[in-house]
Amino acid sequence: MAAVKKPLNIVKMKKMKENKEPITMVTAYDYPSALLAEEAGVDMILVGDSLGNVVLGYNSTIPVTLDDMVYHSRSVARGAEHTFIVADMPFMTYHGSIDESLRGVRRLMQEGHAHAVKLEGGAEIADTVRTIVSAGVPVLGHIGLTPQSVNQIGGFRVQGKDAQDAKRLLEDAKALEKAGAFAVVLELVTEEVAEAISRELSIPTIGIGAGRGCDGQVLVFHDIVQYASPYIPKRFVKTYSDVGSLVRxxxxxxxxxxxxxxFPAQEHVFTAEDGVVESLYGNRKAEVDN
Incomplete structure (x- = not known):
């Protein structure tokens, strides 16, 4: 009998970085995809607020609510009982009072059964990260392209193309590390800058569209298996199958x-015992036959 998989933890993740062992993360939103991801051997699952775009039909992550995140995180947790699960804090749930932020964190942990939370932003949210970590909750940072602030940063633009932007990203990453984040997601960051940040930090970096120098990689379940209609190719994504076409x-x-x-054919139907039909109609059986 195979041994039960032990979930990854933040101590093991740091050790993986030290040993140069890449960390794998998949973004999933429900029970069946989480179950499949765990069976495939993924290290971590992210319940991303990208569910707004991918499974709820929104055109951004902004409409996603805390209730949405709790619901989907709980579904993922049921499917991946032996995998480390991170849940996104959705739009504007960690920019007000710290009490409000902690209430959201509590819901994701207690009701959503997540093991950690993810927050978008750099130095400007470092104090919030520090407080959440102090409360005993692991925090995954997220810098570079931050979808919740896409309207402010001018769209889905690659980050770290010039020296000033690269310096800002490094400062943000260091601020998150100092605040106690256990890892940082780098999204749509130039490969050179992402690699430099990864070297500077003692905590792992998880890249998505950030090149080959990160300590780990994350892709969305639906992108990996091309489960969408129409599927829109992305330069930083490799699709490994075309499930969408097969489903259609x-x-x-x-x-x-x-x-x-x-359909249904003979092999799909069930037959009753002799006399059952007659018992339904009684004396009317002959009339029905005629």
């Missing part, structure tokens, strides 16, 4: 067979 084709074949009355 399968449902189309089902519709076709129902219309043709070829």
């Amino acid at each position: 084709e399968s449902i189309a074949n089902y519709v076709k067979e129902v219309k043709e009355r070829s």
Whole structure:
């Protein structure tokens, strides 16, 4: 009998960085995808507020609520009982009073069953990160392209293209490390800058569109398996299968067979004992047959 997988923890993650062992993370939003990700051997699962775009049909992450995040985090936790799970703090849930921020964290941990929370931002949220960590909750930072502030930063632009921006990113990363974050996501950051930041930090960096020099990588479940319609290719994503086309084709074949009355076939039906039909109609059986 195979040994039960032990979830990764923040001490092991730091050791993985020291040993130059890449960390794998998948963003998932529900029970079946989390179960499959765990069975595939992923190190961590992120319940991202990108669920707004991917599974809720919004055009950004901004409409995603704390209730949404709790619901989806709890679903993922049921599917991946032996995997370290990080849940996103959604838009504007950690920029007000610290009491309000901690209430959101508490809900994600107690109701959503997450092991850690993720916050977007750098030096400007360092005090909030420090307080959450002091409360005993692991925090994953997130800098570079931060989707919650995409309107402020001018759209989905690659970060770290010039010296000034690179310096800002490094300062943000160091501020998060000093505040107690256990790792930092670098999103859409130039490879050179992401690699330099990874060398400077003692905590792991998890890249998405940030090149080959990070300590780990994260991709969205639906991107990995191309589960969308229409699927929009992204330069920083590698798709490993085309599940969307397979799903569409399968449902189309089902519709076709129902219309043709070829489904259900003999092997899909159940038969009753002799006399059951007669017992339903009684003396009317002959009339029905006629």
